[in-house]
Amino acid sequence: MRFSRVYIFFIVLVFGSLTIVFATFPRSRYSELEKRELAVFPEFSIDKLKSGAYTKAVSSWFSDSEPFRDVFMTASMHVKDAQALVMSDDNIKFHASEPAPSSAQKAIGADMTAAPEEEEFVNGTTDNENAKIANAGIIIVGTGDKTRALMAFGGTAKGGTGYANAANKYKEVFGDKVNVYCMVIPTAVEYYCPPRARKVTTAQRPVINNIFSHLSDGVKPVDIYNVLGKHVSEDIFLRTDHHWAPLGAYYAAGRFAQVAGVPFKDLSHYDRKVVRGYVGSMYGYSKDISIKNAPEDFVYYEPRDVKYTTTYTNYTIDKNYRVIGEGKPFKSRFFFRYRDGNGGAYCTFMGGDTKITVVRTSVHNGRRLIILKDSFGNALPGFLFFSFEEIHVIDSRYFTKNMRKYVSENKITDILFANNIFKAYSSHIYRSYLRFLEQSDHSIFKAVTDSTITDSVMQGKKHGHFKKDTTVVVKRKSSGDTVKSSGDSLTVN
Numbered sequence: 001m002r003f004s005r006v007y008i009f010f011i012v013l014v015f016g017s018l019t020i021v022f023a024t025f026p027r028s029r030y031s032e033l034e035k036r037e038l039a040v041f042p043e044f045s046i047d048k049l050k051s052g053a054y055t056k057a058v059s060s061w062f063s064d065s066e067p068f069r070d071v072f073m074t075a076s077m078h079v080k081d082a083q084a085l086v087m088s089d090d091n092i093k094f095h096a097s098e099p100a101p102s103s104a105q106k107a108i109g110a111d112m113t114a115a116p117e118e119e120e121f122v123n124g125t126t127d128n129e130n131a132k133i134a135n136a137g138i139i140i141v142g143t144g145d146k147t148r149a150l151m152a153f154g155g156t157a158k159g160g161t162g163y164a165n166a167a168n169k170y171k172e173v174f175g176d177k178v179n180v181y182c183m184v185i186p187t188a189v190e191y192y193c194p195p196r197a198r199k200v201t202t203a204q205r206p207v208i209n210n211i212f213s214h215l216s217d218g219v220k221p222v223d224i225y226n227v228l229g230k231h232v233s234e235d236i237f238l239r240t241d242h243h244w245a246p247l248g249a250y251y252a253a254g255r256f257a258q259v260a261g262v263p264f265k266d267l268s269h270y271d272r273k274v275v276r277g278y279v280g281s282m283y284g285y286s287k288d289i290s291i292k293n294a295p296e297d298f299v300y301y302e303p304r305d306v307k308y309t310t311t312y313t314n315y316t317i318d319k320n321y322r323v324i325g326e327g328k329p330f331k332s333r334f335f336f337r338y339r340d341g342n343g344g345a346y347c348t349f350m351g352g353d354t355k356i357t358v359v360r361t362s363v364h365n366g367r368r369l370i371i372l373k374d375s376f377g378n379a380l381p382g383f384l385f386f387s388f389e390e391i392h393v394i395d396s397r398y399f400t401k402n403m404r405k406y407v408s409e410n411k412i413t414d415i416l417f418a419n420n421i422f423k424a425y426s427s428h429i430y431r432s433y434l435r436f437l438e439q440s441d442h443s444i445f446k447a448v449t450d451s452t453i454t455d456s457v458m459q460g461k462k463h464g465h466f467k468k469d470t471t472v473v474v475k476r477k478s479s480g481d482t483v484k485s486s487g488d489s490l491t492v493n
Contacts, residue, residue, distance in 0.1 A: 138286035139189065139197050147294035148239040149282035150189040150201075155425045157206035160184070162430030164214035167417050171218040173437060174407060178415055181259060182215055183222040184208045185244065185252065185376045185420040188237035191229065204421050211424060222259050222416070224252040239296050241280025243346050246300040249379035256380075260414060262367055262387040269386070270301035275348075277341040298345040302335050306385045307362035310334040315354045315398050323354075323400055334359060334382065349378040350393065356401075357393040361385045369414045370394060370407070372433065377418040388414070396423065396432050403436040 137152035164182065171180040190204045205225060212221045228236055228248055236248030250267065257264035278298040283291040312332055316325030334357075338345040350357050353375055368390040371377055374397075381391045392410060396419065407415075423429055 137200065138282065138288070139193055139200065140286060140288050140290060141192055141194060141197075143290075145294050145296075146239075147290045148188070148192055149242075149286050149288070149291050150193055151187060151242050151282070151285070151422075152201040153187065153189055153204055153421065154202060155204070155207045155421070156202070157210055159425045160207050160211040160421075161214050162427050163417070163419070163424040164211045164219075166430045166433040167219045168214075168216040169434060169437070170415055170417075171216055173404065174415070176218075178407065178412060179220065179260065180218065181220045181222050181256065181414070181416045182211070183224060183252065183256060183416060183418045184211055184424050185418065186225055186228060187242070187420055187422065188244070190225075191232045191237070207421060207425060220259055222252075222256045222418075224255050227251050227255045235296075235299065238278075238280055238298070238346075239294065240278065240282050240291050241346060242282055242285070243280070243376055244379065245298075246379045246382075249376075250301065250383050253380050253383035256416060256418075257384065257387050260367075260387070260416075262365070262384075263363075264383075265303070265386045267301060269305060270303050273300050273302060273335075273337075274298070275300075275338050275340055275342065275345040278345050279341075279343055280346065281343075283343075295341075298338075298348070300335070300348050300379075301382065303382065303385045308334070308385050309360050310350075311358045311360075312350070313356040315400070317354055317398070321397065323398055326400055329358075346375070346378070349382060353378070353395045354398050355395075356399070357381070357391075359385065359391040359393070361389055361391070363387070363389045365389060367414060368392070368410060368412050369416060370412050371416050371418055372396060373416075373418045374420055374423045376420040376423075380418055396429060399436055400439075400441070401436075402439055402441050405441060 137154075139150040139152060141148045141150060163184070167180055167182040170178075174180070184207075186204045186208070189201050193201055208223070208225055212223065215221055228251060231248075231251055234247060235245050236251065237244045254264050275298040277295045279292055279295050310332060311329050313329045314327040315323045316327070318324050332351075334350060336348050336351050338348060359381060363386060365388070367388045369384065369388045370392045371381060372394055373380070374395065377393070381393050384391055390410070392406075392412070406412075417433075419429065
């Protein structure tokens with residue numbers, strides 16, 4: 001009886017304390033863990049009340065913005081990590097007897113004129129690596145400071161044709177006056193996923209092959225698959241973020257320069273910069289404490305011995321990331337310095353996505369490039385300042401001008417499609433790029449509604465490159481393929 005009373009008292013004390021916390025302490029507004037703004041209390045209307053949308057929004061606000069949200073979530077992660085529970089096929093923890101291999105870094109500044117290897121990339125880096133499946137289709141590989149988070153891919157070998165067709169259409173529209181290139185950027189899971197965790201992801205090489213097979217004769221493929229595969233022992237992908245590392249973009253830029261027939265400088269012509277203690281987006285995606293406990297160096301490279309100016313046109317976006325305003329062009333830096341430990345360090349390049357960027361260099365070769373990209377493409381232009389006299393960087397989600405007019409007025413000679421495979425696989429990419437060709441100048445979205453853009457990426461306003469509503473959920477079909485829970489593909493920008 002006495003034990004029961006103590007137990008009841010303890011339960012009442014805990015729940016009472018939580019009630020006081022939830023009722024009296026300020027609600028959380030931003031989650032550093034999830035890199036997003038949290039739900040706000042909804043505006044009341046009779047129509048929303050009748051439809052049930054109001055009460056649903058209130059419930060979402062209450063659960064999403066609890067006081068000390070990050071503290072409670074971090075504590076929960078510690079408990080789950082300590083328990084290492086095997087709860088389902090989506091929460092599996094594998095253990096291996098051999099530790100992860102520690103490959104020595106190869107020399108930086110390789111000759112980028114050499115042709116890529118003939119053989120296909122074979123994973124030998126994480127063959128015996130520990131692996132577990134965390135939240136939202138994230139694969140956690142390794143232990144300690146070697147821990148790496150990988151986002152599962154769910155495409156089929158027949159996907160991505162829209163991306164190829166977009167490149168074909170641009171070649172058709174601009175003809176022989178403009179060179180058109182197509183690059184598909186693989187993601188880290190293709191190179192670092194252990195065989196025993198392959199059942200939750202699908203191969204990216206067949207998708208890339210399919211995209212290239214649908215390109216017209218006039219479009220030049222930029223195949224970086226094996227180029228990256230040659231350097232997997234180096235830091236070509238970030239361990240704690242869904243993006244590639246600047247070093248990976250360097251090797252990809254070298255391959256593009258080779259295909260385009262423009263000069264390219266190795267890393268001896270760059271200053272190496274480091275942001276220490278970096279933990280990127282995969283901490284919030286996976287909600288796995290081991291990612292937070294394995295910070296990495298974010299290393300990027302600033303070119304020397306080339307003069308350049310950077311001009312920006314900023315866009316204002318609504319809550320659904322549609323452009324509702326356009327600023328006047330202004331000059332600023334291309335590389336933004338972030339302090340050690342800042343989770344927004346990938347925004348080093350141009351400060352984020354929501355803008356047009358124009359870089360004018362001291363090179364005089366008559367070559368003017370447009371890069372049509374997602375956020376992976378942000379890391380490319382900084383390695384091409386020696387290659388083109390102008391570089392125009394345009395995000396696939398934010399562009400308000402007429403592309404035909406823009407290409408003509410700026411005397412563009414080269415157009416590079418550079419998107420990661422998740423984005424390239426999405427049918428939305430085709431429609432976006434076609435819309436650029438036909439839309440009127442200064443095409444601003446006017447009617448603000450409550451609809452949601454399903455293929456957007458997590459973009460917290462604090463850092464500017466994580467979209468707020470990213471949900472990457474892996475479902476299994478009977479065949480074992482993985483697909484997105486909503487829409488037609490997984491999308492990561």
